[in-house]
Amino acid sequence: MSTWLFDLGNTRLKCAPLGADGRLGAVRALAHDEGAAWLQDLPSGEVACIASVASDARRVALLEALLPRFARLHRVATEAALGPLRIAYAEPSRLGVDRFLAMLGQCDGQAMLVVGVGTALTLDLVDADGCHRGGRIAPSPQLMRQALHARAAQLPESGGAYAEFADDTADALASGCEGAALALIERSLHAAHALLGVMPELRLHGGGGEGLRAHLPPHAWVPEAVLQGLARWHALRIA
Structure with missing residues (x-):
């Protein structure tokens, strides 16, 4: 079949x-x-x-x-609990199924911060017992660029290279928008460490993730996290 x-x-x-x-x-x-x-x-x-x-x-x-x-x-829809994963949301339908599946596919007994970089930047913390501790949602760097360009057409929608302090507008935009995402990820890692008592593993996926990788702390790159979660869903619900 x-x-x-x-x-x-x-x-x-x-x-x-x-x-x-x-x-x-x-x-x-x-x-x-x-x-x-x-x-x-x-x-x-x-x-x-x-x-x-x-x-x-x-x-x-x-x-x-x-x-x-x-x-x-x-x-496939988000569920309150499946396999080793239990989500934090009181109303499962309010948690995006992509976030649910990305966590489900990665849930392996390790504390982890699952970060997706697509249209939105999503961050979800899962402890070693598979309990989702909640998350964050913010605009991705690409969406930030698009929003700025929509309001101020002279600001380029793409281009530029990351620098800590840029000397060109395109580079400054790339640095600011990517830097905002990097700062949120790093802050979330530190907050997760304080909450759990251990530093969670950072697991990154999504089409916009590649551009952040060089500036992130050690992490696992899992570009097919949602499809991997679908495979696990199939094993638990269909197979």
């Missing part, structure tokens, strides 16, 4: 086949910011597991495109 996992984000769809051994196959990424071309080359199989934080229109478009391609569709 062939199974595919689908992670529908705000700017792109990522999907991958799930092997019989529970491992992800080759990951595909399709931008969906313009038109419907992204729906033309979808895979087909027996089972599709879908997690979405995109708009209702994009989510419905994906589900309608998958219906003739798969015998069964499973739409």
